[in-house]
Amino acid sequence: MILWWLKRSLQSTRLKVRKKFNRVLPVGDYLSDRWEKAGYLGFGSGTSIYDSALVLGTVKVGENTWIGPNTILDGSGGELVIGSNCSISAGVQIYTHDTVARSISGGKSPIAKDSTYIGSNCYIGPNTIIQKGVRIGDGVIIGANSLVNKDIPSNAKAFGTPCRVVGSTNVK
Incomplete structure (x- = not known):
């Protein structure tokens, strides 16, 4: 029944x-209710996160941010902070750790950990990967399928593998 x-x-x-x-x-x-899930996770007012999103460790998200389906927000290696008014597109993966040194050392080296920060008013395109320790400024556009392995300054347009700044958003 x-x-x-x-x-x-x-x-x-x-x-x-x-x-x-x-x-x-x-x-x-x-x-599930995307806004209720965001509230349960302690994210800011008006933020939504799809049920299919995986959230690990310490993740803080500001207000009115949209987190799309099939995303990974991995704050297990440090603090992962996403600002307000952002769009985190489908398939985006954001990390605060990696196991490269641990793997190639046969487990002798520790897991590498570092906090990752995304400013406010940012657009992160579909299937983008953001590596541990990266800082993305405010008002940034990251193009689809990018690998962000270094800091991106505020008001920049960037894309590619590896991601590189290609212009300005001219946001005032």
Whole structure:
């Protein structure tokens, strides 16, 4: 009986979302509230995070930030801070650690850890990877599929693998 009710509820919700937004979501996104999840995680007011996002360790997010589906916010190696009014697109991975030295040393070297910071009013394009210890300033645009392995100053447009600054956002 419960399984039948759950299935019917899911079908009804799926139909409503498709009619209103022309989209079909994973089951978890029908059952969870993105804003409630953000609140549960202690993120700022108005911030939303998809159910499919993985959040590890110490992650702080400001207000009115959108965190898309299939993202990884890994604050397990230090503090991960994302400012307010940001868009963190689908598939973005942000790290505060890496295991490179540990792996090539046969486990003799420790895991490398460092905090990572993203300023306010930033757009991080789909499938971007941000490595540990990177600082991204305010008002930055990072293009899709970028590998950010060094700091990006405020009001910069940057993209590529490795990511490089290619212009200014001219935000005042």
